[in-house]
Amino acid sequence: MSEEENIQLESPKVDKDAGKFNFTRRSLYSALLPVAFVTGLAAGYLFWGRDPVPPTNPDAPGSLEEPTRFDVSVDDDPALGPEDAPITIVEFSDFRCPYCKVFHVETFEALMAKYPNQIHFVYRDFPVVGGLDAALASECAHEQGVYWEFHDLLFSGEYPNLDRDTFAAYAEKLDLDVEDFLACVDEERYGDEVDADARYAAGLGITGTPTFFINGIPMVGAQPLDAFVQVIEYELGE
Numbered sequence: 392m393s394e395e396e397n398i399q400l401e402s403p404k405v406d407k408d409a410g411k412f413n414f415t416r417r418s419l420y421s422a423l424l425p426v427a428f429v430t431g432l433a434a435g436y437l438f439w440g441r442d443p444v445p446p447t448n449p450d451a452p453g454s455l456e457e458p459t460r461f462d463v464s465v466d467d468d469p470a471l472g473p474e475d476a477p478i479t480i481v482e483f484s485d486f487r488c489p490y491c492k493v494f495h496v497e498t499f500e501a502l503m504a505k506y507p508n509q510i511h512f513v514y515r516d517f518p519v520v521g522g523l524d525a526a527l528a529s530e531c532a533h534e535q536g537v538y539w540e541f542h543d544l545l546f547s548g549e550y551p552n553l554d555r556d557t558f559a560a561y562a563e564k565l566d567l568d569v570e571d572f573l574a575c576v577d578e579e580r581y582g583d584e585v586d587a588d589a590r591y592a593a594g595l596g597i598t599g600t601p602t603f604f605i606n607g608i609p610m611v612g613a614q615p616l617d618a619f620v621q622v623i624e625y626e627l628g629e
Contacts, residue, residue: 460607461595465513468588469529469538471503476511478623481604483517483592486525486545486553488600490613495546498616505616506623514542516588517600523585528558530581531572537565 463481484491503510516526525545532541541561550557555576562572575581592602603610605622 458608461604461609463595463604463607464591465511466515466588466591468513468515469533469542470511470513471539472511473508474511476509478506478509478626479511479513479606480619481513481515482601483515483588483597483603484601485516485518485520485522486529486542487518487522488520491601492546492548493613494601495543498613498619501616502619505620509623509627515592516585517592517597517602518585518589520600522553524555524576525553525558526585527579527581528572528576530584531575532562532565532567534575534580535567535572537567540565 465479465481482494484494503512516522516529518526529538529541529545532538544561544564545553550560555573558576559569559573562569599611601611601613603614603619605619606626608622608626610618610622
């Protein structure tokens, strides 16, 4: 049995009636949304700027214990950077989460630029703030080889609503086969993939977005670049 299959959370049941199937899937996220939304927004405030790891000098007065680590699977989700990079960052995120947008607009590009060959960055879906449709659309863009370009557009705020019309506009902008893309979105072709990410996140005990694991070290909320640098420098032994 795979690591993903070990997560104990009831899977959505596929009903022969498509409408019932959609209700079952969306009800899963509706059940998680209130807790995740409140916790995620609070985390953006409560964890901002806090020291997430021990000082780089282990002999420093008052230094902390080795940080807690989680064994977090990267699955086969979209990733940037070399697979053998010394730092692996796994983000669990929602395209409708305001603090996820803050991270991607203010921190993500600078982080990847600072460590161009040292980070393997993996994006996993946890659409509990209403971003299920966007997550499904991003997987359809991934099918046509432009995941990260579509991902960046979803966080850009170029259009106010993340709906079918917006997805179509972004697909056209990226020169996708729009007809096939929309068919993929409408039939929820990658629903099982998105569900698997969400179940896995819930099994880890994640309750808010964004949540990151840096070589297994958890970090919650839209933290500034310096917070990521502190953890990464600690991991690199610098």
